[in-house]
Amino acid sequence: MALLNLSTAILFIIFAGANMLCLIFRRADTGLSMAEKLAMAYGLGIGFISLEMLALSLLKMRFTFFNIAAPWLVILIANVILLSKKAPGHSIKPDLSAKDDSKILVLKIVLQAGIALEIFYAFFRALIKPIESYDAVAIYAIKSKIFYLAGIIPSDYFTALAKHFPHPDYPLNIPLIETFIYLTLASLNDALVKIVFPLYFIGTLAMLYFAVRRFANSNYALIFTFMLATIPQFNAYACNAYIDLPLAFYCFTSAIFLFEYFRDRTRIHFMVLSAVMAALAGWTKNEGLMYCAAYIVTMIIYFAFNLKKSSVKDIISALLYVIIIAAISVPWLLIKKIFGLVNNDMGLMDMSPASLVNNIYKLGPIFYEFQKELFGPKKWNIFWAAAACIFIIRIKAAFSGHRRYVTITLFLIISGYVLAYMVSPIDIRFFLAKTWSRFLVQFLPIAVYWLALMLKDDIDL
Amino acid sequence: MARLIVFYAVFAAWVVMWGWFLVREVFVKGAIKDYKVLISRPLEGRRAYVTKDNLYEFLTFCRENLPRDSSYSLVGPEPGAIERVRAVYYLYPRIESTDPQYILVYGTPGVGHEGYRLIKKLDDSRYMLKKIEG
Secondary structure: OHHHHHHHHHHHHHHHHHHHHHHHHOOOOOOOOHHHHHHHHHHHHHHHHHHHHHHHHHOOOOOOHHHHHHHHHHHHHHHHHHHOOOOOOOOOOOOOOOOOOOOOHHHHHHHHHHHHHHHHHHHHHHHHOOOOOHHHHHHHHHHHHHHHHHOOOOOOOOOOHHHHOOOOOOOOHHHHHHHHHHHHHOOOOOOHHHHHHHHHHHHHHHHHHHHHHOOOOHHHHHHHHHHHHHOHHHHHOOOOOOOHHHHHHHHHHHHHHHHHHHHOOOOHHHHHHHHHHHHHHHHHOOHHHHHHHHHHHHHHHHHHHOHHHOOHHHHHHHHHHHHHHHHHHHHHHHHHHHHOOOOOOOOOOOOOHHHHHHOHHHHHHHHHHHHHHHOOHHHHOOHHHHHHHHHHHOHHHHOOOOHHHHHHHHHHHHHHHHHHHHHOOOOHHHHHHHHHHHHHHHHHHHHHHHHHHHHOOOOOO | OHHHHHHHHHHHHHHHHHHHHHHHHHHHOOHHHHHHHHHHOOHHHHHHHHHOHHHHHHHHHHHHHOOOOOEEEEEOOOOOOHHHHHHHHHHOOOEEOOOOOEEEEEOOOOOOOOOEEEEEEEEOOEEEEEEOOO
16 A cells, blocks of 8 residues: 555656646657656656645645645646647657667667666665665654644744754755655655655666767667766665755756757757756755856856857846746745744855955865765766866867866866855865765766766767 | 777776675675665664664653653763764654753663653663653
8 A cells, every 4th residue: 555655646746747847848849758758757746846835834735635736737737728739740759869879789788787776776775774864864854754744834843943953944845745755655654755766866867868868879878877877876875865866866957958958049948947957956955056056157158158149039048047046946045034044054154255265275175085086986986087087188178069068067066066165164174074975976967978978989889 | 999998998897896886785794684684674673773773662662651742852872973863853743952841861871860850761771851840
């Protein structure tokens, strides 16, 4: 019975997300494969159901399956009406623009088997244990327990209750979706609720595969999907109920659709999807807001490079990007401001130039910790070492053509983390030791995609 | 051709390291022992296993004997320790307080507190004190 209820919860999440995809694309060709649509529907479903639950609480409406499901039925009816008006003969084709001329079948089978093994192991490790890792319990699971037992976000949660527990300012995307799953299970089953995380793992792998498939054959795409799946730190975060892997999913999908929009600016829906996923990254973890800023700056840089080819429509698109991010992010930011929800560790950050100068000594420990991870095979296999080598050998190529936007994005992201480390009041060595290997998980899929782009002319499979 | 050879060499190294890390985690570091125990237990038993049976038994004892809206202070686990974090999670909706109705003592025999009396105990190192009214 529990598994049936769990399946119902997951199917409903995908149903809600599919509705959002329909709303975004309306009658346009999505250009996405079925696996990409499922992955996107999953991420969108989680993000918008949790936002809906926040809204329900603010309206003093209790979390019941009916209260949560009802608005989606209305959206479904709207989508059915919109889709029924499609022009005759309209078809949706996946955008697999690269010819599949994969030659080596044995390689394909080995890679698929490896990926399947890691997926199976991620599910096994996630579901065999209840939530037990430090942050997973202290920051997220306690919140979902509070919300589930109250049947709502309690009226005194923001004013009093939240301050009893660490990081009251952390966004509520994952705690609320955990609450939704408890609701559907009708019990606080903190083992089964962890299914959320390996599903994000599969979603990220699927998105990476099809993103690489757009410029390479299936063997090549499988290589990098296998690479990501088998990086120990990444697959570990598929089962420990930390939020870094869900954040990685939103950051990666946002980046991919932004880069695809740069390739073909008629695909305005990819730009919209990128903005939505960036905003949901900010709704998942505070670092997501940094990714929003990085992507906005990347967009500005893109238009600066392509000023002559840009039009007023493109400027409006860029503004729309910012507006969409703001529209989804502002409600939670307002709640934090109104109720004074402050991060105990980051609330005292001084971002002034003087502070940066005073903290320049922190660059030493920061780069020391960075190089430690570079040569840390137990967590990363040889990925970061390989990526660093390729960057040094191919530095000109990294900043040429379409690749430069991916490289620039990665630089902006890493710079954001360096800035946060420099201005944080926390002891730098302690802060780095506790967080840097987790922060690397957050942009790892983008880095793997970057490596795939860099090597595509070298490897013929 | 040279690039393909380099690629296959790096790929082979990757696969060997991946295989070794997997085997190391499951067999050398003993995750398989944990999996065997976890598979054999129901959910409650798994919670006890990850929390440590001794602590979980005490938390269950506290949950059965503390009113749901009560406040407590936990003596024993270090501040910031994973045991304390898990205790807070499992004991909710009971809330930690600086002026608690109950003091929960874990792993520390002979703890007393002025204004509190012993009301129940699991054993000499796991017991509950209650604030004396009036």
